[in-house]
Amino acid sequence: MHIHDLIGIGFGPSNIALAVAFEEKGGKNTPQDVLFIERQRGFAWHPDMMLDDTHMQISFLKDLVTPRNPKSHYTFLNYLHAKNRLQDFINLQTFFPSRHEFNDYLGWVASHFEDRCVYGEGVVEVHPEVRGGDVKLLRVCSEDENGNRHERLTRSLVVSVGGAPNIPPCFAGLSSDRRVFHSSHFLTELAGQNDPRRIAVVGAGQSAAEVFLDLHNRAGTEVDLITRTWAFKPSDDSPFVNEIFNPEYTDHVFNNSTGQREALLQEYKSTNYSAPDLDLIQKIYDIFYQQKVTGEQRHLFRRRHEVTQAQSTEDGIRLDIRNLDDGATDTATYDAVVLATGYRRDMHRTLLDPLMTYLGGFSVDRYYRLQTPENFEPAIFLQGCCEPTHGLSDTLLSILASRTDEIRDALERQEAAEAGAPVTMAANRRVATL
Ligand SMILES: Cc1cc2nc3c(=O)[nH]c(=O)nc-3n(C[C@H](O)[C@H](O)[C@H](O)COP(=O)(O)OP(=O)(O)OC[C@H]3O[C@@H](n4cnc5c(N)ncnc54)[C@H](O)[C@@H]3O)c2cc1C
CATH class of the missing domain: 3.50.50.60 (FAD/NAD(P)-binding domain)
Incomplete structure (x- = not known):
């Protein structure tokens, strides 16, 4: 069976931003054979809440890429330019486009990666592929809307499935x-x-x-x-408070003790x-x-x-x-x-349940990688469910550009290490439990 370098579960903003990061910053150790699996039939961003007269709650400048690379092809501004609406948008004098327009922007970015995404398949579980006593690969099992089962092998996984109704x-x-x-x-x-x-x-x-x-x-x-x-x-979106959504604040949250992290989440809960x-x-x-x-x-x-x-x-x-x-x-x-009772962020646990004996207490490092024992080779990263360890920005768009770059970087380091090349190890070796 074919083996992918990386499978991404879900093709919402988080994994689209990851696809952009791979394309823009990929080096020789970047996963080449990447596939995203998305449950919906095509790209749609919270389609059942696409109500008239609703607007973005963060600045368009926090799109999928601008904070990392304002020169990117995939910025919201370049999208406006491509759609011939830049001048008109400027006349709106707003940082907060309508949700309809932002959905269209996200769909425009996603359309550049159609060849890397399978739509209409929901991943149901991920199994370990054990060879010689070691977990060498992951078997990603999905179902399409006709109930057909699909199985694919991968060397790494990024789970970005958003929230489930609470x-x-x-x-x-x-x-x-x-x-x-x-x-x-x-x-x-x-x-x-x-x-x-x-x-x-x-x-x-x-x-x-x-x-x-x-x-x-x-x-x-x-x-x-x-x-x-x-x-x-x-x-509360006042400027000092808004700094908690800056990428560097993630370091501050992560490096705190569990108790202090909880206190920080409580203190700024009213932002979200x-x-x-x-x-x-x-x-x-x-x-x-x-x-x-x-x-x-x-x-x-x-x-x-x-x-x-x-x-x-x-x-x-x-x-x-x-x-x-x-x-x-x-x-x-x-x-x-x-x-209208919010979302749970625990779907990754259900999907990864067959791996539970290897995942222990679900701890992640600063780079969103789940901690696994030595005989477990595949790297698993989580996006959007690390609020307890990485802070309130984790479920939002604010840090997508930087988070996906960090994951790309961590994957490249892993590839380099496997290839036997000398690598600069990640500076932050702490882990924290979700
Ligand atoms: C109505 C609404 C408005 C919002 N507005 C803002 C805003 O203005 N600013 C902001 O920062 N945040 C906002 N958010 C928060 C939101 O979480 C982020 O905007 C963003 O959607 C996160 O992207 P994501 O890719 O992590 O998750 P999602 O957007 O939820 O994407 C996850 C994707 O994974 C797919 N998926 C799920 N399970 C599976 C599976 N088993 N197999 C395959 N595919 C799967 C889903 O179909 C979905 O496409 C809003 C949330 C909601 C609900």
């Missing part, structure tokens, strides 16, 4: 009821509903705010916004979690204010409330909702419930 336990039993769905499936699932009128949106973050506004703009909907918090608090953009908060506030002016209560803000139970009934989804201040409970029935 479903609160009280909704876990309703997975087969299409009237309850996560924001990551919002547009598709909403289109499949039978004219829902009463809708609950659970959550207090950017997605909850966007979904609420989207539903508000659809005629005939009545939306209850259910949040544990009292207030929507805006994401349960923190919508201020302009969305103002729009939502205005909607509720106008209800007071007209006296027509279309939507309800159930703040400091928590869903304790959810039941599927003929009339709809019945929620038991507890007031967190006085403990009083209430019941309400909805035609649909949108769970």
Whole structure:
């Protein structure tokens, strides 16, 4: 069977940026035979949250490559130039393009690497390929949408599969009821509903705010916004705080003790979690204010409330909702419930489960490489699931340009070492457990 130098699981922004890094900075030790495997039929960036009037939450200058190589062919600016929109974009006077446009930019970059990507196959597991007592290779098993299984061998692996919907336990039993769905499936699932009128949106973050506004703009909907918090608090994107997304801050986080890392994550959580953009908060506030002016209560803000139970009934989804201040409970029935409840970052553990005996406690080094025993030769890198060890930027776009360069560099060092060439070892030999 053919052996690839490297397989990348997923072809979202993280692995697209890696493809760019290989192309631009590849030397003789760069993996040559690289294949990315992507579950979706073609490139799409969070397609079910591609809502009208949504914008990027970081500057376009933090695209896939500019912070590393502003002269690159793959910058957002060059994309605009190629699309003949640079002058018009300048006239917008913004750093924050629409999500539609950024998706188009990412798709434009991805289109340069079509020959290195198989679309429409989801990787289901990765097995060790043992030869003479040593793990020499990895066997990457995937399934296409017709249920056909595919197997490929690789010498190295980069897992960049993004997040999986976080479903609160009280909704876990309703997975087969299409009237309850996560924001990551919002547009598709909403289109499949039978004219829902009463809708609950659970959550207090950017997605909850966007979904609420989207539903508000659809005629005939009545939306209850259910949040544990009292207030929507805006994401903090002030300049000093924003420095935590600078690449060098990753060193600072990684080199701290576990306890200090946790403290840092807590301290700056409000940059990314349960923190919508201020302009969305103002729009939502205005909607509720106008209800007071007209006296027509279309939507309800159930703040400091928590869903304790959810039941599927003929009339709809019945929620038991507890007031967190006085403990009083209430019941309400909805035609649909949108769970804007965030993402889990543990899919790599499921995919790598057959390797578990070699991976121990899932520790990574500064260069995102999983620690494995000596008799395990393949290198495995993780992108997007190292927030506990590498900080809050890990799930975002901010550090893609530098992170992928670090992974490229680490892979090249590994190749050089295998070829017996003298190599400068990575300066940072610490490891940290995820
Ligand atoms: C609605 C939304 C808006 C966002 N906006 C911003 C923003 O403005 N700025 C910012 O910095 N961050 C933003 N983020 C955070 C987001 O995580 C990053 O923008 C970015 O998508 C991370 O890229 P990624 O490639 O690591 O993960 P993803 O974009 O999630 O890509 C992972 C890819 O892997 C594929 N995949 C998953 N499992 C498998 C499998 N088993 N086999 C094969 N393929 C698989 C998926 O289909 C997907 O294409 C946003 C997130 C969401 C949900």
